[in-house]
Amino acid sequence: MDEGTQGHDPIVVMEDITKRYGEVVALEDVTLELRRNEVLALAGDNGAGKSTLIKCLAGAVRPDDGTIRVDGEVVEMDSPRTAKRLGIETTFQDLAVAGNLTVTQNVFLGRERASGPGGLFGILDKSSMRRRARELLEELEIGVDVEEKVSNLSGGERQLVSISRTLLSDPKIVIMDEPTSALSVEGAERVLDLIDRMQAQGISIILISHNLDHIRRAADRVQILHQGTDAGVLDGATVTQDEIVKRMVAGKPSSEDERHAAVD
Ligand SMILES: Nc1ncnc2c1ncn2[C@@H]1O[C@H](COP(=O)(O)OP(=O)(O)O)[C@@H](O)[C@H]1O
Ligand SMILES: [Mg+2]
Incomplete structure (x- = not known):
């Protein structure tokens, strides 16, 4: 040792x-x-x-x-x-994913991107979020469709999504x-x-x-x-x-x- x-x-x-x-x-x-x-x-x-x-x-x-x-x-x-x-990013014990939302929405929950210069227009930039979520999950070799509702995922896949959320900010x-x-x-x-x-x-x-x-x-x-x-x-x-x-x-x-x- x-x-x-x-x-x-x-x-x-x-x-x-x-x-x-x-x-x-x-x-x-x-x-x-x-x-x-x-x-x-x-x-x-x-x-x-x-x-x-x-x-x-x-x-x-x-x-x-x-x-x-x-x-x-x-x-x-x-x-x-x-x-x-x-x-420092954390996944807490009580799994914090929202079943009624998609994988992308879960990954970006609380830090949604808005479109326009500097997010000026306050409209959610869905395609950019989807692209980033897809990129993140591919990079992590997580085989989950980013447009899938989280309620349709297995427990393991939900945990993978929950962990991916923590990686968005490059911790x-x-x-x-x-x-x-x-x-x-x-x-x-x-x-x-x-x-x-x-x-x-x-x-x-x-x-x-x-x-x-x-x-x-x-x-x-x-x-x-x-x-x-x-x-x-x-x-x-x-x-x-x-x-x-x-x-x-x-x-x-x-x-x-x-x-x-x-x-x-
Ligand atoms: N918010 C709280 N209020 C009162 N007691 C708490 C609270 N959080 C934890 N405890 C107590 O502190 C101790 C340690 O709990 P915890 O950190 O959750 O342990 P573990 O995660 O190892 O199971 C336990 O006795 C628990 O009951
Ligand atoms: Mg505990």
Whole structure:
């Protein structure tokens, strides 16, 4: 598991993040490091704090304490807009696609293009949106018709559309909260293939997943959370199911140095 002298080059460092909801401590002093161009899986039992942690990075939740650095700079992640401006896009756990709209309409939802100089006429530029959506899906090798209504797509295809939305703005970092959890084997396979291609395009990815096969297939490293605390980081290629489960259930072994994870 020793990566030797290879540079770590973190693109995101979240340090000592704490978030409470009344009596509930959702996160306590959690640290997460995302390295440039890696797929970092975030694992943990239900209620471990996975969604809360990535919402802090996406600007959807304000932590009570802790710092977030992007490209070495401390940032105030005060809104989703700030996160997007920094090149961070997110697909949240509750799949946000509108069934009654087409694939193109979903990809552009909330950022429709208007026609005329500078969108002056306020008329939706449907053909340009359709063209861009088609281009995007082709580039990502997603075999879905952009004029199809999303309600006619399979669960896996909907997830692919939801992920494509995040790629419209050419982000540096994409966070996906349980993108494969509700999918068939085939649907999950297509999403995992897309994650491979996104990584090949240079994107740094945080993948929240419960599925240990998916984690082992996709992740370079695995960050584990246990009841809102940091349960350590393991190497994605060599980690065993047992090791992940042990930490999900019992947290970080006390023998492990506080400041240095298993993969350093
Ligand atoms: N908006 C909220 N209000 C109150 N409690 C919350 C809220 N969001 C999350 N929690 C609590 O914080 C803890 C972590 O939740 P969450 O981040 O959703 O975990 P995970 O995604 O790992 O299942 C849980 O105990 C959950 O009930
Ligand atoms: Mg969650």
